[in-house]
Amino acid sequence: MIRVVLVDDQALFRAGIRMLIASQPDMDVVGEAGNGQEALDVVARTAPDVVLMDIRMPVMDGLTATAQLLKKADPPRVVMLTTFDLDESAARAIQQGASGFLLKDAEPEFLLAAVRTVYAGSSVIAASATRELFAHFTQATTPVPPEYGDLTDREREIFALAARGLSNSEIAAREYLSEATVKTHISRILAKLSLRDRVQLVVFAFEHGLA
Known part of the structure; x- marks a missing residue:
């Protein structure tokens, strides 16, 4: 079972992703957070495999939270959620060790495939997109x-x-x-x-x- 934590300051967005993941037999949402500080606490408590992390949030943004998460021993895989396909913050998060990024309006099937791919640890979500991001x-x-x-x-x-x-x-x-x-x-x-x-x-x- 792939243990997922959702981090986004929009409760409605989290609810939609939670329903999508709950419909899958191999995934489970084990925690949610509305900002980066809450995310650190939830991750410490639930030990997820994958964290879907919004970049722009109050209190502590996703970039700061990701940097702190990835410094810990045996960190989860972190996928950044962004509204922009060329997002400098996403590029910085990937430099810090995030496993990739997803557009928040991605197709549901793509999001699910991305979670499974990152969990497997064998390949990037979209190497071509990551390449374009860094070229920019x-x-x-x-x-x-x-x-x-x-x-x-x-x-x-x-x-x-x-x-x-x-x-x-x-x-x-x-x-x-x-x-x-x-x-x-x-x-x-x-x-x-x-x-x-x-x-x-x-x-x-x-x-x-x-x-």
């Missing part, structure tokens, strides 16, 4: 860390394609590989670069001028 807001780059030099030539090719937002199946088709092989390459790349998921891979690529 990332200006300066920092030197490439030495760990990147540990990647093989093939791993660098896979890294570049993943950073462009291609899925495992798209990379497999392009490189004439099986999806299982691509998944193995991605896992090795993440391990060598000490990255948690494909969201962080996209962020890494932009921060170091590799995108």
Whole structure:
């Protein structure tokens, strides 16, 4: 069962998401909060797997709350909820370690798929959207860390394609590989670069001028 906490200052919006999630046999809403400070308390009490976190809220915004959550041991996966497709706050949250972002008017099926994807921890919600976000807001780059030099030539090719937002199946088709092989390459790349998921891979690529 995927344990979810909803954080949004609009009670009506939370009620709609709660009903949607409650209709799924593999999900359960274990807590709700109306601001970031409440979110910290609810998460500490309920230990959810996934937190859907609004960015703009009173008392404590979602960006601050997310930064504090992700500093804790074994933090939940955090998905930012935003009204704007190019939201600088969402980009900052992803840099801090959030697992992605969703538009608040996303289709219900997409939201449910996103929760399951993030819970699985194997891929990004929308790598192409994350890439567009960072292309828009990332200006300066920092030197490439030495760990990147540990990647093989093939791993660098896979890294570049993943950073462009291609899925495992798209990379497999392009490189004439099986999806299982691509998944193995991605896992090795993440391990060598000490990255948690494909969201962080996209962020890494932009921060170091590799995108």
